[in-house]
Amino acid sequence: MNVTEAYVDSLALNSGAIKNGRDLAKKNSFTLLGISEDQTVLFGECQGSGKEPYRCSADFVKEESPVFRCSCPSRQFPCKHVLGLLYSRTTGKTFGVAAIPPDLLEKREKAEKREEKKKEAAETETPVKRKTNKAAAAKKAAAQLEGIGIAEKLLHHIVQSGLGSLDKKSLQTAEEQAKQLGNHYIPGIQTTLRELLLVLRSEDDRTAVYARAVEGMINLHSLLKKSREHLQIRADQPDTPLDTETPLEERIGHAFQIAELRDSGLAEGETELLQLAFRSYADEARGEYIDEGFWADLPTGRIHTTKTYRPFRAAKYIREDDSFYEVIRAKELFRYPGDRNARVRWEEATMREAEAGDYSRVRSYAVKSVADAVKQVKNQMKNPLSDKHPVLLLHAASIGRTDDGLYALLDESGNRLLLTDIDCLGHPTVPLLPMLNERWLKDQAYLVMFEHDMALGRLAAQPLSIVTDDAVIRLLY
Template identity: 55%
Template sequence: MTQITEEYIDSLAPNAGAIKNGNDLVRKNNFQLLCRTVDHTLLFGECKGSGKVPYSCSVDFIKAEQPVFRCSCPSRQFPCKHTLGLMYAYATGKAFTVEEIPADIADKREKADKRDEKKRETAETPAGTESKRKVNKNALAKKFAAQLEGVELARKLVQQMVQSGLASLDNRSIRMFEDQAKQLGNYYVPGIQTDMRKLLFLIGSSENNEAIYSQIVEHLAAFHVLLKRSREHLKARIEGSSMDITSILEEKIGHAWQLSELREYGLIRQDVELVQLSFHSYSDDARGEYVDEGYWMQLHDGEIVVTRNYRPFRAAKHMKEEDSIYLVVQTKELFAYPGDMNKRVRWEEMMMRELDERDRMTVRSFAERSFTTAIKNVKNQLKNPLADKNPIILLLAEQIAKSEQEYVLVDDQGVRMPLASISTIGHPTTELFSYLNEKLFSHVAVLVMFENDLSAGKLVAQPLALITEQEMIRLFY
């Protein structure tokens, strides 16, 4: 069973408000009944609500990696404040009476076991046979044809914008193109539609400086490549070519990968432990969503991967808001999306354990010692117009030094890497170095995010976290 700590409960909460409300229930002694089973796999009780009848709530840890929350309250948040409060009461040492498992929960456990067994039987495919997932080839061909039309529509819109002169587009013209871009929603190309919106957001930016213009040119060039490769790819799919699972093109067009597909194509890793090194939450106006982004290291091989949780603006208050995690995540199955550096990953079930000194040592052991090698890898990534423009690498710095007005990382060969702020993050972090003990600046692992600053004509790196033998210091979360 997962150790139920306050930090672990925080990681399950949908947002900061739910954390506060759950703790308030315990502080105000709103729980009229606190019970647990003898094996600690079930917590249940009653919590005073706004009505006469208290809410019945429970948290079932029979599958420790996938706890089940139940509550009779009408809240649309999941888990609700009552189930969170129940766990906070347990974690803070409140007295729980040992009771037999309630009959209704025992019945639900039995039904869940039967469903799981049926799923396992359905998922099992004998060796040498094809997957049971059926594909409607006619429907798929029609979808590819529609996507091809969408690509052509996007190409015409970009052509019209360029011919009109990007600098001469006023707010009225931009709104007109935005209305036309909405039509892309009819062609199953949400990825291309989002890229079009990002281009229009950049063009309509109130900042009319050289940096914005450079971003527009870069985005326009990448968008041109995306449309060209999408057209070639979709034509090949119509002619019978199989799905490309080695590149991000499918997702860039708009394919939403299902876990069953990732499993079918072998894009899955078994028994993985991950440590979150940094966390970033931001709003993506082009997507109309909040994005919670975590940067993690896999402890078995040192690969740095990313998790992204998307919350549409309209439904954000009803969805789980991800946050920084300071524990080690353990998952039996880690699904990896196609990509290059910093692949996007996802898991369905997890357990957690405390982060200890051995984990920090493991993380540090995977840090890249050669800045020359790191920069080469970053530049190779940036050569692909469709790749992520902000790769992340953990570097081992022999020293963090201050050179005139800037901080620089120095590797054991004396190669220096200047640190600065990048536009993607929008928040400075190097300024925080002045508040840190300089003893931390020797032989330290530094997580950095890169960006190609076209206006300045150089590669820029911004620090996100420091990892020493004794502690992990997040500069951004």
């Protein structure tokens, strides 16, 4: 059982739950703290507002997928009492060794029996290939094509009218039409259209707005064209399998299930991941908060992303991710179709403390040549459906200023990559560079996010973090 403060933080739904759980541990609110003889179960009693204390527990018999229970009526899970129990463990509170309470033992035995039955059924049953309901698939594809038609007409109207003639009234009309797409099973396309309309509504400098709008229209046009071709095939042949080679399905709006990823060969075996950067932001077009992490796959060096989507209206009921400093040991890694920084997820995992060897391994994967890095980024950006903000790990022989006073990353050959803050992130990190220890500006690995600056006609790159021999120095929070 490896219960650390960072691990408990990662379980909490939000910062409020973390504070409440820590307060319970700090104020000694637990009248009982116990641990089983085999060190797999923590249990306790926490005094609440009623006569009877709340009974909570954390069962780590399967460390990669622990079970948390509490008798309180809270809708948050794990609740503050379970978090308080775990924080009591991390802060060195005394847990008396005792037998597992009978009710917990009974629940554990029932869970074990259910798992055994599932395992037996899986071993004896012949895998059944999922059948496609052709009529339903054809009907859905027809509705999607109808929605694409609405979006195409709207885009054509914007182009035909001219960006300079769009006023608040016409944009309001366009937004009302965009809402109709919610009935056509294309939420991804609807989001892309909303992104364009948000750009057009911006009060920023019109030259910059028009540059971003043109890029948005090109992106939307390419998405609509590819989507129509793909969905027309599905309408004609309803049993056409999902496209798992490109990000098209997700760009249209398909939400992949675990079973689909596994059936498509997108499930990988056990691996270890180290988080290099993290950010949370509000996506107005989606109507959601997004918690995004960038992780180095220790065995392969690939940079993955994780994303937790929290709708504005339900954000308080969904676990809020945060920066993570330990190494994740994922039992099975699921990879979504995508580009260089594919989105991943896992269901079961354990944690361990990061070691010097982990940082050295990550550093060894850094791209040594600026020219190679730029080539990789440009090749990805050429694909109209690709992520336009790729992240790479680059080796920097040094970080210094140019004659113009700008910061640049220099490789071993003296080739340079200008560093600047990009619009996508909205949080500056370049101004932090002169505050860093000088040793962090030489012979280090930098995690960098790229963006194409249409106004200047060049790549813009912003540093997210620095990987040294013994730590990850995060510039972005």
